[in-house]
Amino acid sequence: MNFVTVSIVSLGAKLTGWFAVGYALFAFLGKAAMLLMHPGTWNRATFDVVVKQIYFTSVQILHVFLAYALVISWLIVSIILSTARDFGLSEFATEMTIRVLVLELLPFLTALFIALRSGSAINTEVALMQVNNELDALDHCKVPPMQFEFMPRLVGGVISVITLAGLAGLLALLVAYVTIYGVSHAGFEPFTLTIARIFDFQIVAGLLLKCVLFGLAVTLIPVVAGLETPKKFFMVPVSVLRGMMRVFFAIIAIEVVSLALKYI
Amino acid sequence: MARVSPDLPLRANLSALDNIALIPLYQGHFNATESGRQALMLLEQLGHADIALLRDPDMTPAQRFATKLARALILHRPRLVIDRPGAMLYDVPYPEFIRQLADRVEHSVVWEIHDFVWNQALYTSLSSSQP
Numbered sequence: 001m002n003f004v005t006v007s008i009v010s011l012g013a014k015l016t017g018w019f020a021v022g023y024a025l026f027a028f029l030g031k032a033a034m035l036l037m038h039p040g041t042w043n044r045a046t047f048d049v050v051v052k053q054i055y056f057t058s059v060q061i062l063h064v065f066l067a068y069a070l071v072i073s074w075l076i077v078s079i080i081l082s083t084a085r086d087f088g089l090s091e092f093a094t095e096m097t098i099r100v101l102v103l104e105l106l107p108f109l110t111a112l113f114i115a116l117r118s119g120s121a122i123n124t125e126v127a128l129m130q131v132n133n134e135l136d137a138l139d140h141c142k143v144p145p146m147q148f149e150f151m152p153r154l155v156g157g158v159i160s161v162i163t164l165a166g167l168a169g170l171l172a173l174l175v176a177y178v179t180i181y182g183v184s185h186a187g188f189e190p191f192t193l194t195i196a197r198i199f200d201f202q203i204v205a206g207l208l209l210k211c212v213l214f215g216l217a218v219t220l221i222p223v224v225a226g227l228e229t230p231k232k233f234f235m236v237p238v239s240v241l242r243g244m245m246r247v248f249f250a251i252i253a254i255e256v257v258s259l260a261l262k263y264i
Numbered sequence: 265m266a267r268v269s270p271d272l273p274l275r276a277n278l279s280a281l282d283n284i285a286l287i288p289l290y291q292g293h294f295n296a297t298e299s300g301r302q303a304l305m306l307l308e309q310l311g312h313a314d315i316a317l318l319r320d321p322d323m324t325p326a327q328r329f330a331t332k333l334a335r336a337l338i339l340h341r342p343r344l345v346i347d348r349p350g351a352m353l354y355d356v357p358y359p360e361f362i363r364q365l366a367d368r369v370e371h372s373v374v375w376e377i378h379d380f381v382w383n384q385a386l387y388t389s390l391s392s393s394q395p
Contacts, residue, residue: 045289048296128276137272141339143290 021224021246028224029216032151046147053156057118058164065113069106069168073175076101081179094194097176102169103198103207108255110165111214114157115247119218122153123243126226127236150223157219162211210258217250266336268329269347274320280307280331281316287338306334310368325355333365337373346377359386 035041058065077097084093129135129149138145173195181187225243229235274283284303288294294302307313312330315323323331329352336344349358359377366375379387 043293044295125277132273132276133271134273134275138275138286140267140272141287141291141335143286148286148290 024228025220025224028150028227029220031146032154032220035146035151036155041147041151046152049148049152050155053152054159057114057156058160061117062164062167065110065164066167066171068113069109069171070175072109073101073106073168073172074179076105077172077176077179093180094176094191095198097180098173098195098198101172101176103203104255104259106168106172107161107165107207107211107214108251110161110168110211111218111251114161114164114215115218115244115251118157118160119222119247120240120244122157122219123222123226123240124236126150126223127229127239130227130229131231131233131236133231153223154216154219158212158215161215161218162208165211165214206258206262210254213254214251217247217254221247221250265343265345266339266341267345267347268332268336268349268352269345270351271347272332274328274331274335276320279317279319280312280323280327280334283331284334284338287335291339302338303334306338307331310334310365325353326361329353329361330365337369342372342374344373344375346375348379349377350379350383357386 080096080100081090081093084090084096126149135145135149138148177187177191181191222240222243225239225246228242229239274280275286278286281300281303284306285296285299288299288302289296292299304313304316307316307330310330310333312327312334315327315331318327320328329349332352333346346362349362353361362377377387
């Protein structure tokens with residue numbers, strides 16, 4: 001009986017904790033959204049910080065990311081093509097490539113890539129700022145931390161995920177075309193017809209929304225996790241660990257919900 | 265009130281100039297060039313223009329203090345409070361150092377130093393050595 005009571009209390013505490021984390025995330029997102037819509041926010045200083053964030057998150061790693069997308073695309077397209085041929089389903093290879101690679105795998109891998117590179121750095125930086133009292137110092141100087149530090153990271157992350165996923169998708173389409181039809185114009189018409197048939201308004205809107213949610217997941221969750229850090233240096237790695245696990249589960253959840261809505 | 269305190273650190277990944285320029289940028293709504301110019305002018309006035317591009321981990325305690333002081337002064341508040349200077353200036357004789365910095369800037373701001381009572385002798389010896 002005692003074990004049952006303890007288990008129920010423990011489960012209740014965990015659920016309350018998850019609810020508190022979820023509430024903190026959505027409250028922070030709400031504040032950021034309000035600031036985003038305020039016309040006074042968009043001064044030259046904020047714009048410069050957003051541009052800097054986009055540069056560090058996506059432009060700086062563009063060559064590495066595109067190489068990684070090229071290799072993944074070529075591998076997956078080759079596997080799909082080979083499997084389709086083995087089962088006599090070659091005419092579906094293009095459609096399968098687009099649905100698996102461009103609509104699902106590449107946005108997911110882009111989000112993971114940015115989460116590991118930028119999300120962990122954001123989490124660590126915000127946690128250190130919290131522990132070091134740098135945020136209190138900014139508050140004292142009436143430099144709003146939300147406008148100067150956090151909102152540009154959110155905006156930069158969302159724009160970076162959308163841009164990198166889009167570029168990876170275009171690269172994947174190019175690789176798919178060359179792998180299936182070779183370097184010739186012969187397959188251009190059927191290939192573009194397949195793309196036009198798949199990419200209707202609903203699919204494009206869904207893909208864009210998924211990328212926006214991925215972008216928010218890889219920036220918002222690390223920022224909030226960093227802000228929760230107690231003012232002790234040894235808690236910084238714990239904060240980063242928690243933040244990155246939450247990012248991972250959020251990305252998985254977004255992908256699962258997206259797949260469920262599309263195919264179930 | 266503007267504070268210079270060990271509890272209000274500089275932004276670690278910004279240079280001294282950028283830390284100071286944040287204030288005119290976000291409060292005065294000046295552009296980046298003008299904010300940088302105002303910040304550099306203040307550092308020159310304090311005699312520490314050479315630290316403009318240094319970041320916090322690369323500064324000496326005296327340089328860090330000068331940057332925090334410039335950041336507080338550029339807020340243009342009527343009162344400046346220096347909180348526990350001994351905790352920030354452990355590499356220089358600080359009452360004299362603060363006096364030298366104060367002499368370099370305009371006197372429309374009221375400066376207050378809050379320090380531990382056992383350091384009172386440092387200020388007493390300073391005032392007795394002044395003409």
